[in-house]
Amino acid sequence: MKTKIFLLIGTLLLFTNCAVIRPGEAGVKQTLGKFSNKVSTQGTIFYNPFISKVIKESTQTNNIKLILSLPSKEGLSVNSEISILYRLELDKIPSVLENLGQDYESIITSVFRSASSDVCAKFFAKDMHSGMRAKIEEEIKTKMKGNLEKQADGIDLIAVLMKSIQLPRGLANSIERKLQAEQDAMRMEFVIQQAKLEADRKIIDAEGARDAQKILSEGLTEEIIKIRSIEAFNELSRSTNSKVIITDGKTPFLIETKD
Template sequence: MKNRLLLASLLGIFFLSSCAVIRQGEVGVKSRFGKLSDTSLDAGLVGFNPFTTRVIKVPIRTVNQEIRLPLPSKEGLTIESEISILYSIEKNKVPFILEDIGENYERVLILNVFRSAAADITAQYMAKDMHSGMRSEIEKEIQERMHESLRQRGFVVERVLMKSINLPTELSRAIERKLKAEQEAQQMEYILERERKEAERRKIEAEGTREAQKILAEGLVREIIELRSIEAFRELANSPNTKIIITDGKTPYLINSQK
C-alpha cells in the first residue's frame, strides 16, 4: 500500500513538472537540449518532457519599463530624469528574439538602445526645453529613434514618457523667475491695452459731444433766438406774480418778483 502511494505521488510530481501554463498575454517557446523551437505556443496548458525540454515564457502584451537616467542637455548640464518605455513584442518574432538575443533581451538590447537614443536627442535641446511644452517633442523623437533600431528585430516601441525631470536648483529658480517676469509683462500689456481702448473711447465720446455742440451752435440763428424770447415773454405774462421786467423787445430780463 505504501509503495502504491509513493508511486502515485511520484507520478503526480512528474505530471505536474511536465506541464506549463502559458497565461493570456504570453507565448511560450520550447527549448529541447538548448535548441529552440521555430514556433511559439499560445496561452493554455502545455506538456513537455522535463528531462530534455523546458518552456520559455515571453510576454507579448504591452510592458512598462521605468528607468531613472541622467540626461545631457545642449548647454552641458546633467538632468536627472524618470522615464517610462511602453513596448511590446511581435508574436511571430519571439523565437527569433530568444535565439538572437536571449531571454535578457530587455537589459541587453532595449535599455541600451534607449540610453543611446535618449542621450542623442536630449543633447540637442536646452535643459529648460525638457521642462516646458517641448517635452512631448523630445519624447516623440526618442520613440522614433528607438523604433528605427528595434522594429526589424520584433519590438514595437509604443510610447516614451518623461515622467519627471529634475533640473539643477539654480536653473530651476532662473526658469521660475523668467516665467514670473513673462506673466507680469503679459499682465502689464493687458493693462496698457485696456487703457488704450478706454482713452480711445473717451476720445470718440468727446468728439461726439463737440460735434453735437457745434451743430447746436450753428442752429441758433437770429430767428430761433427771437422765437425763444417770445415764448419766454408769454410764460412771464401768464405768471400771477408781480414782476418788473427790463427788455429791449427781444430778450426779457427779470429784476424783481413778489407775490
C-alpha cells in the same frame, strides 16, 4: 503496491509535463535549446520535461522605469525619471528570446541609455523642460527602435516618457527669473494698452460733446428761437399756476409764484 507506485509516478509526470498559459501571457516551447516557432496563448501546453521546457512571456504593455542623468548641449546634466513603454509582438517572441534572451529588458535599457545620450546632447537643458520635450522623446524612441531592430525584431516601442525633470539649480533660477520678467512685461503691456484705450475713449467723448454743441449752436437761428418762445408762451397760458412774466417780447423770464 508496485502498481500504485507506477500510478503515482505517472500522475506526477502528467502534472509536470504541462504548463498553463494565462491571459496576458504567451508560451514558447524550448526543446533541446531550440525555440519553437509556435506561440501558444491561454491554454495548456504539454511537453517532455526531460528535454523541453516552456518559456512564458507577457504580451501586455510593460513599463521600464529609470532615473538617469541626461547630458545637454551646453554640457549640463539634467536628472529625469524615465518610463519606457513597450510590448512584445506575439508572433515574434521566439525571435526576441533567441536573439536577446529572457533578459531582454536589460538590452532595452542599454539601448535607451545610448539613444538618450545622443539625442539629448543636441538640445539645451531648458528644452527638456519646455514644449521641446515631446520632440526629444520622439527622437529617442525613433533611435531606439532602429538600434533594437538591428539586434532583434519583435519589440514594439510604444512611448518614451521623460518625467520629473530636474534642471541644475542655477539654470532653474535663471529660467524662473526670465519667466517672471516676461510676465511682468506682458502685464505692463496690458496696462499701457488699457490706458491708451481709456485715453481714446475720453477723446471720442470730448469730440462727441464738441460736435453736439456745434450742431446745436448752428441750429439755433433767430427764427427757431422765436418759434420756441411762442410755444413757451402758449404753454404758460394753459398753466393754472400764477407767474410773473418779464419779457421783451422775444424771450420770457419767468418768476413762479405760489397760490
